[in-house]
Amino acid sequence: MKFSANFAPALTSRPFSKPSVSVRALQKDIQGILTTDGVIARRDHPKLIGAIDRQVRNGTLRPVLPGVYAAPETCESVQTRILALMRWDPDAILIGPAAAWTSFWPEIRMANVTCSLRHQRRPQHGYEFTRRQIPAELVVDRAGLRLTSPALTALDLSATVGGEAIDQACELERRLWRTCNVPWSSQLPEWAIRPGASCCSTPDPSRGQRLSVRSIACCALPALPDGKRTERSSSVT
Helix, strand or coil: CCCCHHHHHHHCCCCCCCCCHHHHHHHHHHHHHHHHHCCEEHHHCHHHHHHHHHHHHCCCCEEEECCEEECHHHCCCHHHHHHHHHHHCCCCEECHHHHHHHHCCCCCCCCCEEEECCCCCCCCCCEEEECCCCCHHHEEEECCEEEECHHHHHHHHHHHHCHHHHHHHHHHHHHHHHCCCCCHHHHCCHHHCCCCCCCCCCCCCCHHHHCHHHHHHHHHCCECCCCCECCCCCCCC
16 A cells, blocks of 8 residues: 655654643643642542653652652652642541651651551551541641641650650640740641641640640659659650
8 A cells, every 4th residue: 555755744743742732731730739739639630630640651740649749859758748648548647756747846757657547558658557546636637737736746756755755745835825826736837738728627726725735745754653753755766
């Protein structure tokens, strides 16, 4: 079978030499979402799934969790992992070191983002999953970021890092006392607040509840013979 001479240029005119206008527009949309949210989830943007897949193939996006992607240079950061977790499982609750890092102890070291999930999940790189019943009054929820309260977080950490966790939580409490009418959740980092989301679905601790940081956390400290408690000191590793 022979083809006419004017048919050959159509096959060799390099139609894929550069992205089309529509492809560039989709790439711009993805970049805008990454700039605003830090990550992008496939299920949140069904019209961008094809463009997301192309960027994953060419390496300009990398998966942080199944179906949630970020720029390659940010994938290993704690902040990006937490943002990806918020999109991947909205019911997840940050606990232990991850809750402390987000709320009152940004210097704490951790190998993985620690969280409690409602359902069983497969292990994922960079995360430590547990299943745990946490009372609603000890969970803070701000714009989709869910984490244990400072009191419970300090209590959880006291078993591994001692009284330093309680000291850090009490320092947050003291800062709030010095600032009148400032809710605890206002101390959360701005990157954790999704634009357009409501501020808080769970009320912030009242003044009396904020005082419970010391009273709840001190339960983890060893008692002396006279019934008093003393702090344990331990370095963060």
